[in-house]
Amino acid sequence: MTHTERKAASCENSMQIDRRRFLGTTGLAAFGVTLGISGSGADIPAAYAQGTAPAAAAPKGPQYLKFPGKNEKLILLGDKPLVAETPESLLDDDTTPIEKFFIRNNGQLPEETKTPDAWKITIDGEVNNKIEITIGELKSKYKAVTRRIVLECGGNGRGAFSPPARGNQWSNGGVGCAEWTGVPLADVLKSAGLKPSAKYTAHYAADLHLSGDATKPTISRGVRIEKAMDPNTLIVWGMNGQPLPNIHGGPVRLIVPGWPGSASQKWLTRITIRDKEHDGPGMTEFSYRVPIKPMIPGDKGDPANFRILESMPARSVITSPANGAKFAAGTKELKLRGASWAGDLTVKQIDVSTDFGASWQRAKLEKPKNKYDWQRWTASVKLASDGYFEIWTRATDSKGAMQPHQAGFWNPQGYGGNAMHRIAVLVG
Template sequence: MAEKNAADARCGVDAGKRRFLGGTALAALGALIGDAGALSGSGISSAYAQAAAPSAAPPAPAPVAPKAPQHLKFPGKNEGLVVLGDRPLVAETPESLLDDDTTPTEKFYIRNNGQIPEETRDPDGWKITIDGEVNNKLEITLGELKSKYKAVTRRMVLECGGNGRAAFSPPARGNQWTNGGAGCAEWTGVPLADLLKTAGLKKTAKYTAHYSSDLHLSGDAGKPPLSRGVRIEKALDPNTLIVWAMNGQPLPNIHGGPVRLVVPGWPGSASQKWLTRIWVRDREHDGPGMTEFSYRIAIKPMVPGDKGDPANFRILESMPVRSIITNPANGAKLAAGTRDLKLRGASWAGDLTVKQVDISTDAGMTWRQAKLEKPKNKYDWQRWTASVKLPSDGYYEVWARATDSKGAMQPHQAASWNPQGYGGNAMHRIAVLVG
């Protein structure tokens, strides 16, 4: 099964079968209307084509139907999540399941790098160590963390660094995320800055290094599956939290419980799950997931598909601007005569905010500005709504494009190709059929 999933991911199979626009628009339309005969490239069903073709012409071979997505079956999780890999377990959330202002835990995406550890029987006894370039090594249990520090609750986006990877051409390595490697939950915990203040940072403190209790896929206990870190300035951001609750409930084991980091706006890999140690370093961290092409993007644009030179890469920090359409769902069929199409969605922009979201129903020839809501707090996503007029029944593609507070706009296709497909933020598109 692991080999099959890996092969599917490499070939972009999951992306194609989950994207309504993964094939031609006409093929998608055939899927929409439930045609018993698959549509050919000309938009004529194979059955009709055979009947209409001259008797001397051989029938065209029927196109191969895409494989159905593998849906997640995991305790406490919505079965609409789509499995991208099972070793390690990775599952994304279809955009239409992200229609809540606060993403329910059961709809939140899953990303692992190693083996999922067993759930602890003593959450409050869980110990975290902060050492390295500090004046006082700090060892604290979760129970002490809760009792000695003031907790805060903030709604913030957590996003996988590879979100949007499926849009790269040629395909990049890794799980073929569409837009579902993101969610916006309410996190309760303590600012990491408070603990670093207690430990006392030395002037040599430059970077953090994060460690956890999950086991490497190989089973080697001496080999961390992932150890990333952030610049000390980001670690001191008051919104970088050590959290123990998600949406008002104890942090589930699958999401890093009993305690994890949440480093909002940056790739989710920096938000270490099952947190055990923060090593403060005097240099950029070089643990697994920090070197070569891991969570790095090209400094000088590279030729798509090229091997790449590690010296031309920098660490991906703030995530790029993105918007998604959460209602209607991709592939929706609307009643005949529908002329007012009401849309809902979400947008976010890493360390920045979203300035504007625009909608197009004519392939980008014209745009209509959506109504954009303010975030609840910094790093919250910004919900948006729009209403567009449709001139008639028929097939329509709806595009959503966000612009961040510095003026950067989502591209039509994933730009800045890199071997592992980070930073892909192509515009989200859905298709609807009216009548």
């Protein structure tokens, strides 16, 4: 066999393995739930989907979150720290309800305050006037705004990388779109008076490090001063018309729209303005960074070849029907709904496919309520017969970048993975 033939065979084998993995974990296996098979869909042995003897042990099914006020279908990805994602089918609301909103913590959950309006935030560093202000004073001194904004974990989509990257293996559920109420950070920074040397923010919070060491910040990220001055970057105390829940950073947090959610510091206590790029925990080495030059998947990586992940990539998800849905024999048409977003950009086009990407059909794309809101979409697809179908969706952003078939530009901690979303349905 020539080198070219070996390479082609290797590529074909890789594609077959990837396809079996999809069928075994998110495709045929999901029909277990719909058809009433005991346990989760993932309890069906992958070998059934692969067409081989069912001798291997069944893969472990998803673990579900048990937390007061949260939907019982949220999938638990980790308990130290607490991390849970939202199945795509639970993202079907225009505004994500609090009970369906994903959870991403880095440290220990702080105790809930009984006097939220007395909570104090400090603005210091490269400013003319250091500010110490309570939430109550923020409410009385500044004009509040409410905006519907997508909040997305920087590692959303990480589970699609091969070989696996470090960290929580998110599918597409590290995202939600809530109505946030607060004041523009820019208004407060203007009151503090930024010095010409102001280049970057540094965010600090009240959550305790997992080690229990109170001298260690759990995570301390920041953003370029230009992003901090974006009128949509907010200090918020409200979520969906309610006081910001403790689990989501209450009584006060930052919302930095379009960028990794780690920049939207929860339980905010201080913002220090720096004269250089911030270097706190979560800002250096490979943390929230992506390669400048593409690296070999699985390689160790050189930190000098990495840049900070800022605007998140375009993504589209199918929110209805759910993966694994079963329809009556003779069904000839399926109504689809979904959501899409593209970081600092907008989504200009959504396409769907029912033939594994051989052909594509344009979906109807709705306008966002405001900048950084996600864009809902709908489509109706025809089915020629009964049987098994996969439905794929892809987004194209306002600069023409399209979602890839696979998570590309591998990096050690799996950021920026925005592979197309695929669901499986069975007719008849």
